[in-house]
Amino acid sequence: MKPTVDLSPRDWEALSAYLDGALSPRQRARLEARLAQEAALAQALAELQALRAALRALPAPRAPRNFTLSPQAVAPRRQGAWWNWATALTALLLLAVLVADWGLGLTRPLAQAPMPVEEAPSSLAFAPQGSEAGPATEEKAAFAEAPAAAEPARDASGASGKPLAQGGPEAVSGAAALTPSPSPSPPPSPEGMPAAPAPSGPSSSPRVLGWRLVEGALALLLLGLGFVRWWRRRA
Amino acid sequence: MRLPKESALIAAARQGDLEAFNRLVLAYQDEVYALAYRMLGDPDAAADATQETFLSAFRHLKRFRGGSFRGWLLRIATNACYDELRRRGRRPQVPLEGTDDEEMASDARPWMADRNPNASPEAVLLRRELRAALEACIGRLAPKMRAVLLLVDVHGLDYAEAATSLGLPLGTVKSRLARARAAMRQCLGQFAELLPTLYRPKSDEAHR
Numbered sequence: 001m002k003p004t005v006d007l008s009p010r011d012w013e014a015l016s017a018y019l020d021g022a023l024s025p026r027q028r029a030r031l032e033a034r035l036a037q038e039a040a041l042a043q044a045l046a047e048l049q050a051l052r053a054a055l056r057a058l059p060a061p062r063a064p065r066n067f068t069l070s071p072q073a074v075a076p077r078r079q080g081a082w083w084n085w086a087t088a089l090t091a092l093l094l095l096a097v098l099v100a101d102w103g104l105g106l107t108r109p110l111a112q113a114p115m116p117v118e119e120a121p122s123s124l125a126f127a128p129q130g131s132e133a134g135p136a137t138e139e140k141a142a143f144a145e146a147p148a149a150a151e152p153a154r155d156a157s158g159a160s161g162k163p164l165a166q167g168g169p170e171a172v173s174g175a176a177a178l179t180p181s182p183s184p185s186p187p188p189s190p191e192g193m194p195a196a197p198a199p200s201g202p203s204s205s206p207r208v209l210g211w212r213l214v215e216g217a218l219a220l221l222l223l224g225l226g227f228v229r230w231w232r233r234r235a
Numbered sequence: 236m237r238l239p240k241e242s243a244l245i246a247a248a249r250q251g252d253l254e255a256f257n258r259l260v261l262a263y264q265d266e267v268y269a270l271a272y273r274m275l276g277d278p279d280a281a282a283d284a285t286q287e288t289f290l291s292a293f294r295h296l297k298r299f300r301g302g303s304f305r306g307w308l309l310r311i312a313t314n315a316c317y318d319e320l321r322r323r324g325r326r327p328q329v330p331l332e333g334t335d336d337e338e339m340a341s342d343a344r345p346w347m348a349d350r351n352p353n354a355s356p357e358a359v360l361l362r363r364e365l366r367a368a369l370e371a372c373i374g375r376l377a378p379k380m381r382a383v384l385l386l387v388d389v390h391g392l393d394y395a396e397a398a399t400s401l402g403l404p405l406g407t408v409k410s411r412l413a414r415a416r417a418a419m420r421q422c423l424g425q426f427a428e429l430l431p432t433l434y435r436p437k438s439d440e441a442h443r
Contacts, residue, residue: 009413016413020387022394047420054369055388055419063268064278067285068257069293 007044015045019052083232087225094218101211241304249296256296260289263305266390267312273385274316276374284319288312303396310400313382320378364426372422380415387412 007015017023018031035042241262247255267288272281288311292299299307373381386397387408398408 007417009410009417012417013410013413016416017409020394020412022409044420048416051416051419051423052388054365055384056391058366058369058389060265060269060389061272061278061281063264063285064282066261067264067268067282067289068260069253069289071253073290074253074293 007041011041011044015041015048019045019048083225083229087222087229090218090222090225094215094222097211097214097218101215245296245299245304248293249299253293256289256293259304263308264289266305267308270309270312270385270390271316273370273373273389274313274378274381275319276370280319280323284312284315287315291315302399306392306396306400309386309390309392310402313386313401316382317378368423368426369419372419375422376415376418380411380418383408383411384415384419388416 014023014027014031018028023031035045241259244255244259248259264285268281268285271284271288272278275281275284288308292308292311295311373384376384382401383397386392386400387394392400394405394408394412397403397412398405401408403411
């Protein structure tokens with residue numbers, strides 16, 4: 001009664017299928033002929049039969065409680081829908097902001113183009129406009145002022161810089177630093193992000209910075225929502 | 236006999252009739268739970284997977300394209316179990332050494348009680364040990380093989396039903412089942428003292 005039979009995987013498969021009546025008539029006839037002659041094969045079949053009988057006879061565990069769904073249990077779907085809406089809304093908002101930003105960034109210079117670059121009040125304002133300005137000195141100036149300019153510039157320009165609010169082409173270059181548009185000269189400052197908006201005019205920089213912040217925040221939110229959804233689906 | 240009623244319930248549930256769906260739940264919860272319990276080897280996880288199965292079935296009822304509702308449910312249940320197994324990693328859930336605990340636990344569960352009250356104590360003990368051995372060996376199978384073995388050998392699905400339930404080609408079901416059975420046989424070989432019990436059906440058949 002020792003189960004010492006060692007069969008090839010093919011034989012096992014044939015026996016297993018035979019047990020379930022899943023062999024073709026020809027295969028079955030061949031296997032039955034072998035079963036009549038090979039005791040090992042016959043014993044393996046008997047063991048498989050016994051195994052299957054024992055498995056079928058296993059007492060089935062019954063459900064320990066009822067798993068009927070309550071209306072509340074079905075409700076979490078709303079939560080999922082809420083997430084869907086939030087994600088879609090954020091994506092739409094980001095799109096709208098991008099369109100508005102691009103629209104403004106593209107139309108403003110066209111409308112206010114006459115604003116001449118040379119009339120800029122300080123070298124600081126136009127430092128990264130590399131094509132027409134001496135890069136080395138002005139970059140340094142921008143660099144030196146950048147930390148201070150980045151934050152207070154918002155207040156200062158908000159108060160004083162209104163007339164200059166429609167920046168020149170610099171506004172475009174500021175926007176180009178973030179958006180993939182064919183800008184010939186991205187700001188050379190190594191502190192690209194904070195320095196870029198600052199030098200593009202004391203008045204337009206906070207606005208551009210504001211756009212960047214809104215866009216960045218929306219993009220982050222969207223990423224976060226996407227991540228949460230992915231995580232929940234996974235968990 | 237069950238079919239027309241069942242399809243009516245499904246149709247109603249598809250319209251959002253939760254009560255109709257819950258009648259289907261009551262009809263199938265034992266079977267779904269049994270599959271989950273044997274797949275996961277743990278009552279709590281099995282209950283979670285069962286709940287998850289019915290929740291998911293209700294939500295995706297529109298995707299049910301006719302055919303065997305039972306097979307469809309068992310497919311969702313199998314997937315829920317795969318998810319749970321993936322989540323918990325690959326530690327074995329039914330350790331062989333734990334058979335004593337298993338037995339004590341199963342004594343506490345009325346549904347595990349032996350069916351034949353007239354059997355001798357020795358026979359009862361042997362059967363219980365055999366059951367524990369079977370469960371331990373099922374727990375040792377790779378989940379993919381376990382699922383096939385459970386669906387065909389425990390739940391009695393035929394190859395085609397199992398293939399549908401698992402989303403596998405027929406040939407894959409066939410070969411996985413053969414491997415699962417061979418592995419079971421080898422695993423049970425370690426419980427040598429149980430083998431007479433296990434293989435008694437063979438001698439019965441020989442006498443026939």
